[in-house]
Amino acid sequence: MNRVISVEQDLEALASLAARLLSTPVATITLYESNCKDGHGTADHITHTAVACDEDWAKSHPDIDIAQLGSPRSAMTQHLGLYASVPLRNGDGSTIGMVACAGDEARDLSDQELGMLKHITALASAVIHA
Template sequence: MNRVISVEQDLELLANLAARLLETPVATITLYDRNDDGGADLLDTISHVATSCDKSWAAGHPGIDIKQLGSPRSAMTQHLGLYASVPIRNGNGSTIGMVACADDDARDLGDEQLEILKHISAIASAVTRA
């Protein structure tokens, strides 16, 4: 099996799991271009986005750019009630991406949900190294 396709499928499954466990209509897993020199705009450095998005939620929010959830700074301009994200780190501790979730409801994630987000990030890191 082509490993690149498998990684993309694994990340899609993780995004779906995150949305379900966090009870949010949107969850994304974003990987940044590893060749970025740090000078480019973050949105230009995104190499893959795995997304779980409720279709009815997306239809009701045509102005929301889901890809911007990979950048906390950009996501904050989306006027969401809930936005939470955790970095994906490589073995050296460098940030290589982001796991994020969003919702209309203004709420904070509970401790258990934050731990779930961290675990999804750790799994995504392992998947990208495999």
């Protein structure tokens, strides 16, 4: 199996797992492209987003740009009740992406849910760096 396809499938599965575990209608795993060849620059733009999204929720929220949930600044302008994200980092600590979840219900993630989001982020990092 092509490793690139496997990574994409694994990230999609992790996004689905995050949405289910956190009881949110949408979860994303976003990867950024760096402006430096060595990966130490700032994020220029999103290169890939793995998305798990409830179809009915997406249809009832046509104004939400799901691809922008990987950017906390952009996500905060979308008037979501819940938005939580954890940076995805490479080995030197540089941010290479974001794992995020969102929904209508205005709530904060519990400590246990935040821990789950952090674990999903660690798994996503392992998949990317494998």
